[in-house]
Amino acid sequence: MSARDAILSRLKGAAPDKAEADALLVAPERPMVDEDALEAEFLARLALPSVSASHDAIDTIADLPAAVARYLDAQGEARSLCLPPDPRLMACDWRGFTLHDVAAPDEAAALAIARRGIAESGSLVFETSPQAPMLPNFLTLHHIVLLAVRDIAAHLEAAPLVGAQPRAHYWITGVSGTTDIEGSYVRGAHGPRFLHVILLREQ
Amino acid sequence: MSGFTASFKDRADAALADPILKVAVERTAGTAQAKRAVAVEAFPDFEAARDRAAAIKDHVIAHLGAYLEEFEANAIAAGARVHWASTTDEACRIVIDICKAAGAKSVARSKSMLGEEIGLPHALAEAGIGRVETDLAEHIIQLADERPSHIIWPAMHKTREQVSALFKAKHRSPHQEETIAAMAESARRELRTQMLGADVGISGANFLIADTGAICTVTNEGNAELSLVPPRVHIVTAGIEKIVPSMPHAIHMLRMLARSATGAALTQYTTFYTGPKRVGDRDGPEAMHIVLVDNGRTKMREEGLAEMLRCIRCGACMNHCVVFRQIGGHAYGGTYPGPMGAVLTPVFDGLKESRELASACTLNGKCQEVCPVRIPLPTLLKGWREKSWREGLEPRSMRWGLGVWAWVARRPALYRFGTGVAVRAMQMLGKTGWINRLPLAGGWTQYRDMPKPAPQTFMNQYKKERRR
Numbered sequence: 323m324s325a326r327d328a329i330l331s332r333l334k335g336a337a338p339d340k341a342e343a344d345a346l347l348v349a350p351e352r353p354m355v356d357e358d359a360l361e362a363e364f365l366a367r368l369a370l371p372s373v374s375a376s377h378d379a380i381d382t383i384a385d386l387p388a389a390v391a392r393y394l395d396a397q398g399e400a401r402s403l404c405l406p407p408d409p410r411l412m413a414c415d416w417r418g419f420t421l422h423d424v425a426a427p428d429e430a431a432a433l434a435i436a437r438r439g440i441a442e443s444g445s446l447v448f449e450t451s452p453q454a455p456m457l458p459n460f461l462t463l464h465h466i467v468l469l470a471v472r473d474i475a476a477h478l479e480a481a482p483l484v485g486a487q488p489r490a491h492y493w494i495t496g497v498s499g500t501t502d503i504e505g506s507y508v509r510g511a512h513g514p515r516f517l518h519v520i521l522l523r524e525q
Numbered sequence: 526m527s528g529f530t531a532s533f534k535d536r537a538d539a540a541l542a543d544p545i546l547k548v549a550v551e552r553t554a555g556t557a558q559a560k561r562a563v564a565v566e567a568f569p570d571f572e573a574a575r576d577r578a579a580a581i582k583d584h585v586i587a588h589l590g591a592y593l594e595e596f597e598a599n600a601i602a603a604g605a606r607v608h609w610a611s612t613t614d615e616a617c618r619i620v621i622d623i624c625k626a627a628g629a630k631s632v633a634r635s636k637s638m639l640g641e642e643i644g645l646p647h648a649l650a651e652a653g654i655g656r657v658e659t660d661l662a663e664h665i666i667q668l669a670d671e672r673p674s675h676i677i678w679p680a681m682h683k684t685r686e687q688v689s690a691l692f693k694a695k696h697r698s699p700h701q702e703e704t705i706a707a708m709a710e711s712a713r714r715e716l717r718t719q720m721l722g723a724d725v726g727i728s729g730a731n732f733l734i735a736d737t738g739a740i741c742t743v744t745n746e747g748n749a750e751l752s753l754v755p756p757r758v759h760i761v762t763a764g765i766e767k768i769v770p771s772m773p774h775a776i777h778m779l780r781m782l783a784r785s786a787t788g789a790a791l792t793q794y795t796t797f798y799t800g801p802k803r804v805g806d807r808d809g810p811e812a813m814h815i816v817l818v819d820n821g822r823t824k825m826r827e828e829g830l831a832e833m834l835r836c837i838r839c840g841a842c843m844n845h846c847v848v849f850r851q852i853g854g855h856a857y858g859g860t861y862p863g864p865m866g867a868v869l870t871p872v873f874d875g876l877k878e879s880r881e882l883a884s885a886c887t888l889n890g891k892c893q894e895v896c897p898v899r900i901p902l903p904t905l906l907k908g909w910r911e912k913s914w915r916e917g918l919e920p921r922s923m924r925w926g927l928g929v930w931a932w933v934a935r936r937p938a939l940y941r942f943g944t945g946v947a948v949r950a951m952q953m954l955g956k957t958g959w960i961n962r963l964p965l966a967g968g969w970t971q972y973r974d975m976p977k978p979a980p981q982t983f984m985n986q987y988k989k990e991r992r993r
């Protein structure tokens with residue numbers, strides 16, 4: 323008997339009742355979020371020490387390069403950026419920047435668009451696609467993320483896509499950190515040491 | 526994989542005699558305990574949330590076979606290959622065969638307790654495949670050639686001074702400054718190129734999502750993603766109990782996991798991987814393999830340990846355990862330490878080898894109080910004690926002693942006579958209200974005093990009162 327058959331034969335039983343599984347999700351306990359103040363709620367979580375991201379805001383996507391420049395200048399970094407091949411980003415005017423679309427092992431800054439922000443935890447939600455590689459967001463020292471205010475949702479239940487799943491769906495809630503040495507917190511363990519969110523307030 | 530080189534008592538004695546160990550364990554477990562308390566306090570109704578988490582896991586365990594088949598079908602539809610392993614050897618063989626078929630010279634491994642359980646580090650070494658542990662704590666352990674001592678903080682037993690010395694001896698360009706930040710930076714420099722150059726990435730899974738076929742990993746460091754995205758092949762080894770029906774179920778469990786483990790609302794990086802790289806994707810592995818491992822889990826379900834399959838490996842039980850806080854994780858000898866380890870180790874390594882673990886417990890119930898899925902750990906430990914007794918595994922001296930006691934206890938007159946003599950003798954031993962030296966129990970009174978018993982036994986006093 324194959325291991326598969328051996329395991330499944332020991333686990334014989336009734337098929338799960340979908341209604342029973344759904345009933346386990348009725349009114350889940352979850353962090354309280356003021357649904358009328360999602361942006362403020364999101365920003366409050368973003369500022370928590372466990373997330374420790376900075377933020378800025380712009381009114382239209384045309385202002386994005388200026389906001390990125392502002393951030394990089396303030397950090398004392400060169401205006402060099404790993405930019406994914408997303409048409410929304412490529413349509414911006416990046417004059418004055420050195421752009422590349424493949425992240426170097428010691429990449430200083432990478433930009434990405436989050437599909438959602440989650441207020442309960444201050445999380446940013448991403449998916450992989452041909453326009454959205456994953457690796458730059460983990461290799462870079464400064465992770466800069468564009469998030470439209472209208473895409474902020476209260477709870478994590480709004481994060482997943484319904485239906486077909488992308489290769490990777492991921493939530494970033496703060497910078498790469500570790501407490502592996504004596505429980506004390508250090509930023510930038512393997513991935514980004516800085517996370518900067520640029521909120522797009524355009525309606 | 527266990528490490529029963531000495532008896533539990535010897536291992537515990539050695540741990541207790543190590544002054545550095547206690548400091549190191551206290552620093553991390555103490556912080557974790559405090560942070561969890563704050564997170565739980567801030568959550569609207571954590572007690573109800575624990576009930577729900579337990580109910581979700583119980584539902585899954587009751588329908589485990591059907592959910593595994595659903596997961597398998599969806600993972601295959603997403604392009605992953607699914608393998609099944611009944612034993613640790615089978616699981617390792619599958620992983621090694623995949624590595625060999627991929628011509629792998631090096632693998633990057635993202636911390637997984639299941640990997641430790643099946644002995645994967647050892648199997649890779651035997652197969653001559655280089656292994657890079659990418660979690661900072663696992664990296665420390667690998668350099669020190671030791672075993673994890675905690676399921677969330679595997680290097681909990683090490684102080685910063687020990688880590689510093691280790692990195693200075695082993696890193697190519699070690700830190701100059703004696704700070705934890707500088708040490709972490711040294712590891713970052715050391716590991717990054719190794720991660721990016723690996724042929725295969727190996728991870729565990731915190732959850733397997735039945736209705737999408739996705740596997741979920743959580744890390745604070747981002748090392749899972751850096752280990753799993755660049756290589757050509759991603760191998761997942763996961764216990765079959767990791768299944769949840771759907772994403773919303775996973776979300777509830779993730780809320781519980783992070784708060785119970787580290788006191789955060791969520792772990793920094795939570796990633797759901799569904800199959801290998803898609804057409805047009807710029808990164809991701811060409812192939813994804815998922816190895817579903819039983820290793821005693823179906824037996825646990827049949828033999829009264831189904832509740833233990835709820836465990837989401839958060840580590841809260843050990844952070845709150847008075848015994849763990851004294852002796853650290855290594856003394857337990859198995860892959861999993863602390864209260865959950867004391868329940869699991871007899872399953873994996875045999876009760877005969879590990880029966881003492883069930884006694885390394887004060888039954889104060891703290892572990893059960895903090896467990897996010899309400900596992901009745903003290904009850905399960907008592908179950909092992911009973912089984913050990915039934916199977917005659919307790920030492921002869923104890924069986925003999927208890928036999929004598931039982932014989933006497935069945936003879937009330939003799940029993941009363943005996944206790945009367947004992948009480949009078951103990952009266953003579955203590956001049957004040959305390960006894961500080963007791964013959965045959967010197968080990969006990971070496972560190973503590975025993976209250977002097979009442980001048981007469983209960984039965985004597987009772988009789989006297991009735992006569993009045």
Ligand code: SF4
Binds near residue numbers: 836839892
């Ligand atoms: S037994 Fe409970 S508290 Fe302990 S690791 Fe498992 S889930 Fe966490």
